[in-house]
Amino acid sequence: MLTQDEVREIRRDFPVLRKRHPQNRKLPIYLDNSCVTLIPRPVAEAVWDYSVSHPGCGGHRSRHWFASATQTKIAASRHALGGLLGVKPVASSDGEAIHPVIFTRNTTEGLNLVANCLGLLEGETVVLTDKEHNSNLCPWQEFERRGGKLAFIPVREDNSFDLEAFRVFLETDTSTKLVALHHSSNLDGVEVPLAEIIAIVRRVEREQQRHVFVCIDGAQAAPHMPLNLGDPGRPGYLDVDFYAGSLHKMMGPTGIGFLYGRSECLDSIRPFMVGGSTIFETSIRHRPLYAEWPDRFEAGLQNYAGLIGAGVAADYLRPLLADIKPYERHLNAAMTEILAPLHEKEQLRILGPLDPAKRGGIITVVVPTEQQGSAFQQFENDAVEANVMYRAGHFCVDSWFNSHSNRLPNRYMAVRFSLYVYNTVSEAEKAASLVAHAFGGH
Amino acid sequence: MLDMVTRQSRLLPKSVVDDYLIAEGAEGYNAFAQITARCSQQVNHAYAVYVWVKSDRVDQISYMRGSGKFGSGPGSDIVEEAVANFCAFMDGRFLHEAEEISLKSLMPDCAAHRNECQLAAAKTSSRLYDVLRQGGTMPFILMNWAFWNHKLKQIISETVDVREDGRITLGNASGVERLLQKLAVIPEFGSQGRALELAIRGLEGSTVDESMLRSAYQRSSLETLRIRAGTRGFVDPFAPSFRR
Numbered sequence: 001m002l003t004q005d006e007v008r009e010i011r012r013d014f015p016v017l018r019k020r021h022p023q024n025r026k027l028p029i030y031l032d033n034s035c036v037t038l039i040p041r042p043v044a045e046a047v048w049d050y051s052v053s054h055p056g057c058g059g060h061r062s063r064h065w066f067a068s069a070t071q072t073k074i075a076a077s078r079h080a081l082g083g084l085l086g087v088k089p090v091a092s093s094d095g096e097a098i099h100p101v102i103f104t105r106n107t108t109e110g111l112n113l114v115a116n117c118l119g120l121l122e123g124e125t126v127v128l129t130d131k132e133h134n135s136n137l138c139p140w141q142e143f144e145r146r147g148g149k150l151a152f153i154p155v156r157e158d159n160s161f162d163l164e165a166f167r168v169f170l171e172t173d174t175s176t177k178l179v180a181l182h183h184s185s186n187l188d189g190v191e192v193p194l195a196e197i198i199a200i201v202r203r204v205e206r207e208q209q210r211h212v213f214v215c216i217d218g219a220q221a222a223p224h225m226p227l228n229l230g231d232p233g234r235p236g237y238l239d240v241d242f243y244a245g246s247l248h249k250m251m252g253p254t255g256i257g258f259l260y261g262r263s264e265c266l267d268s269i270r271p272f273m274v275g276g277s278t279i280f281e282t283s284i285r286h287r288p289l290y291a292e293w294p295d296r297f298e299a300g301l302q303n304y305a306g307l308i309g310a311g312v313a314a315d316y317l318r319p320l321l322a323d324i325k326p327y328e329r330h331l332n333a334a335m336t337e338i339l340a341p342l343h344e345k346e347q348l349r350i351l352g353p354l355d356p357a358k359r360g361g362i363i364t365v366v367v368p369t370e371q372q373g374s375a376f377q378q379f380e381n382d383a384v385e386a387n388v389m390y391r392a393g394h395f396c397v398d399s400w401f402n403s404h405s406n407r408l409p410n411r412y413m414a415v416r417f418s419l420y421v422y423n424t425v426s427e428a429e430k431a432a433s434l435v436a437h438a439f440g441g442h
Numbered sequence: 443m444l445d446m447v448t449r450q451s452r453l454l455p456k457s458v459v460d461d462y463l464i465a466e467g468a469e470g471y472n473a474f475a476q477i478t479a480r481c482s483q484q485v486n487h488a489y490a491v492y493v494w495v496k497s498d499r500v501d502q503i504s505y506m507r508g509s510g511k512f513g514s515g516p517g518s519d520i521v522e523e524a525v526a527n528f529c530a531f532m533d534g535r536f537l538h539e540a541e542e543i544s545l546k547s548l549m550p551d552c553a554a555h556r557n558e559c560q561l562a563a564a565k566t567s568s569r570l571y572d573v574l575r576q577g578g579t580m581p582f583i584l585m586n587w588a589f590w591n592h593k594l595k596q597i598i599s600e601t602v603d604v605r606e607d608g609r610i611t612l613g614n615a616s617g618v619e620r621l622l623q624k625l626a627v628i629p630e631f632g633s634q635g636r637a638l639e640l641a642i643r644g645l646e647g648s649t650v651d652e653s654m655l656r657s658a659y660q661r662s663s664l665e666t667l668r669i670r671a672g673t674r675g676f677v678d679p680f681a682p683s684f685r686r
Contacts, residue, residue, distance in 0.1 A: 119643025121615050175615075211636045241636070264637035267661055268654045270644045280476070280488065287652050289476065 002327045004424060010320070011422050013040040026387035029427045034186045034220060034362060034418035035391055036248050039313075046312040047253055050305040058304055059277040059295065070304050077311025078103070078294070081258055084314040084321070085243070086228035086236075090263045100263040102297040103256065103307055107219040108135035110244030110259035111180070113272040113297065114215045115139035122147030124177040127169065129161065130154050130403055133186055134396040136217040140180060149175065159185070159352045161192040163200075170204050170212070178213045183221035183243075187397045188352030189332070189362030189418075191221065198239050213265075215242040223250040223420075224328065224360060226321045229260050241265050252313035253306040259297070266293040273299040324421045328361030331419045331428040335363050338432035342440045351414070361419040363432075364395075367439050368409035376413050379438035388431050391416045470494055471502075472595060473537060474651045475587035475660070477580055487518040489525050491584045495592050498536050503529045505584075517679070524577030527552045527570070528585055537592055540585035545675030548574055578676035583667045587660055590630055594659070595650050597624055608649035618642050633662050 002010075011017050016038050020027055030038060050073070056066025058074045075096070082089060082099025089097035104110045116139070120126070126140045130152045144150050151173065153166050161181075170176060179201055184191045194216065201212050216238075218227075222245035228236040229243055242265070247256040261269075271278050271290050278299045280289040290296045336356040343350045343365075351364040369376050383390060392415045394401050401408065417431050476490035487507065494502040505525045507518075531551050532540065552570055598604060601620050603611040612618055621642050625631040631638055641655035650656060668678060 117644075119640065119646060121612065121618065121643070121646075124615055177615075211639050213636070213640075262637075264634065264658070264661070265640055268634075268637040268640035268644065268658050270648070270654060280478070287649070289652065292478070292657070 001330060002323045002421070007327075007422065007424055011424075013042070013316075014038045014422055015041060015044070017422065021387045024385060024387065026385075029386065029388045029423075029430060031417040031419060031423065031427070031431055032389050032391050033223075033420035033423075034249065034395075034416065036254065037223065037251050037420055038422065039253065039309075040251055040316055042316055043251060043253065043309045043313045047305045047309040050308050056304075057301055058307075059298075059302070061277070070308075073308045073311065074302075074304065077307050077314070080311040080314035080318075081247075084227070084318050085222070085258075085260055086226065086230050086234070087260055088230035098294070100261055100266050100293065102259040102261065102266070102294050103302065103310075104244070104259050104297075105255050105303075106135075106248070106257035107217060107244045107246045108257075110242075110257055111136055111215070111217060112139045113259055114180075114242050114244070114269075115143055117269040117272050118178065118213065118215075119269070120148055120177055123149065123175060125149040125151050125173060125175040126178045126180055127151045127153065127166070127176055128180055129182070129192070131159065131185055131187060131397060131400045132180075132182055133217060133219070134398065135219075136180055136182055137399055151176070159188050159190050160358070161190075161197070163193055163196055166197060167200050170200060174208065174210070176212055178215060180215045180217070182217040182219075184218075184224065184360060185352075185397075186220045186362070186395055186418075187400060187416075188364050189220075189359035190352045191358075191360060194238055194240075195236075202239060213241045214239075216240050216244070218243045218245040219249055220360075220362075221245075223317070224321075224324050247306075247310040247313055250313055251317055253303075253309040255303050256306040256310045258310075261293070263293075266297070271296045271299070273297075276300040320421055325360060327421060328419045329357050331423055331425060332356035332359055332361060332363055334425050334428045335417065335419075335432040338429065338436050339363070339365060342436060345440075348435070348439050349408075362416060363419075364414055364416040365435060365439075366408060366412050366414045367435075368411065369413050370409060370411040375438045379415075379434060382434045382438060383431075386430060386434060388434060390431065391418070471504075473588040473592035474656075475584045475591055477584055477587075477660075487521070489521065489580060489584060491525070491529065491581075491588050493532075493537065493588050493592070495537050498538070500532045500535055500537055503533050505529055520573055520577040521580050522577075523573045525581040525584065527574060528578070528581035532585060537585075537589045540582075540589045543582055543585065543674065545571075545575055545578060548578070575675065575677055576679055579668060579671040579678040582671040582674065582676055583664065586663070586667055587656075590659055590663075591650065591656060594625075594631075594655070597621075598645070598650060608651075609647060610645045610649065610653075612643070612646045621645075630659050630663050634658050 017028060054066040054069035056062055056064060056070045058071040060071060061067060078099055078101055082101050085101065087099045087101060089099045091097060104113065120143055126143060126148060128137065128140060128150060140150055151169060153162055153169060156162050181192055183194055198214060201214055205212055227238065228234050229238055229240060231237060241262050243260040245258050248254040276299050277295045278290055280291045282288045333356040339350060340354060342348045343354065349366045351366060352359045367376060392413055394414065395416055419428060471492035471494050473493035473495050476488060478488045490506045492504050493500055507522050531548055549571060552574065598610060598621065601624055602617045618639065622639055625638060637658055641653065641658040644654045672678065
């Protein structure tokens with residue numbers, strides 16, 4: 001596991017961690033990493049370098065060297081991201097090995113792409129949990145509006161995935177065409193048993209001789225663990241059809257996401273947004289003929305600075321990935337040790353399993369505000385004073401809060417701390433102490 | 443993205459161009475294939491064939507070439523010339539004969555055709571031989587794809603609703619299922635597995651030529667066809683550079 005010295009070394013790469021609060025001059029304690037991670041210096045420099053060195057467009061549009069320099073770096077970015085995801089490259093029409101990874105704006109766009117382009121039909125079913133992020137809920141609810149069916153597998157009491165309920169459902173419901181799940185939850189950090197889920201899906205496919213597609217919202221998993229999406233011969237292979245993520249949660253720039261697709265699936269689905277470089281040929285006399293992927297799915301002039309930064313982020317992240325999850329669990333354990341007694345006394349509730357090892361880098365607490373409104377106000381003031389950055393609200397998982405309202409206080413606030421590789425144990429303890437002080441009275 | 447900058451061959455005289463190039467997108471074809479390749483300089487080139495099949499015979503045939511921005515070069519020109527010669531060869535034949543084309547069978551016909559049309563670029567038969575041998579793999583693949591394209595359209599129109607303009611209505615999952623059953627038993631399509639189903643789903647509201655189903659069978663058969671082209675006398679100097 002990473003030592004605190006190694007973490008201090010990593011922190012040197014993040015200039016913003018030395019940026020003091022404008023009023024109280026405190027250094028930031030940044031614990032909102034499930035939303036956006038901080039950007040290391042090499043990524044920021046790459047974004048800057050594009051702007052000052054070769055601010056041209058990619059996509060083989062222009063013939064000057066700004067454009068070719070940009071295109072070369074975009075290709076390198078895709079290569080780096082493919083490597084990070086454990087994806088195998090395939091031969092492209094221009095003779096180069098290319099990873100089946102589409103650049104999107106974010107996970108949301110990737111999931112919308114799948115929802116709109118898979119060709120799901122009336123009467124077919126998409127399977128979800130009742131704990132999906134809005135981005136992996138609303139696109140499928142739009143499909144429901146078009147005559148599709150949604151099946152929600154309720155999570156268990158501790159918010160973990162109910163594999164048995166999933167198995168029974170999949171074996172009996174022959175209308176299921178797609179399983180669309182989060183890999184790791186942004187609500188509580190709980191990971192679904194994805195390998196086991198996929199094994200069930202593939203077995204049912206074989207036994208019932210039908211296809212069931214698997215699309216994964218990987219926004220909260222890809223930044224925290226090594227993935228193997230492409231090599232059945234290596235351990236940890238995840239035989240998914242689609243896997244979406246966001247670079248802004250992976251030390252990359254905002255506005256850049258990715259969608260991995262099994263190459264033959266990308267070959268076979270229609271484009272989502274069209275125009276620009278998505279086409280092979282257009283005419284006013286017939287509908288457009290579309291280009292191969294990735295061009296077919298990357299419409300319009302792209303955020304090239306961001307794409308280049310994304311590649312540098314992938315390169316930066318890759319050697320760290322194996323250490324991130326164990327380290328986050330260590331940080332989470334430090335926070336849980338302070339907050340578990342309050343959970344036991346029902347002064348607050350830690351969402352998900354109490355065991356921090358099962359919650360990755362997230363600790364979300366629900367605090368009642370009916371009688372303790374002033375306590376929450378005190379916590380907020382203390383957090384601002386200490387320059388602790390966290391997230392409060394429903395974290396885009398409103399549906400879970402709504403369907404579990406009977407297990408929540410009448411009036412409450414949910415506060416989420418999400419940890420990452422550059423956070424220190426003392427930062428984690430400081431944040432937990434603020435909560436304990438406000439809601440536990442010590 | 444490819445800009446269709448070349449709608450007329452710079453190698454062929456106008457008489458041939460008029461015969462074998464379709465202006466403005468080839469209206470009225472019922473078999474189609476396209477391929478993208480990097481066969482000269484560092485730019486992509488695209489070749490497409492448009493065929494009107496009547497009673498299984500090629501009634502009209504034409505091709506189109508598109509090159510990446512401002513791209514051209516000797517390799518891409520050779521391929522274009524070979525495509526034009528294949529078109530001339532196939533004119534009037536049964537489309538399924540595309541499967542059997544070889545350099546040996548092609549040469550006499552094309553040589554005769556060359557004399558007839560006074561092909562400017564192929565002044566000697568050795569020149570024609572070189573062009574067909576070096577550039578023949580891509581048109582060989584294109585003609586085979588055009589044959590499957592036509593076959594596919596026939597199967598689809600027998601199975602689900604197809605409007606006059608070629609647009610397909612699957613309706614619901616049973617339409618997908620019926621098509622899947624019919625196509626899965628044909629090796630070129632069956633080998634696609636889950637991708638075949640996705641491609642069929644993408645047919646809704648689309649024509650076959652616009653669809654990803656076309657690119658699906660093209661992808662699955664490319665390697666096989668390249669090898670078959672090799673056994674029929676066509677070398678492939680552009681072998682590593684194209685996929686579909």
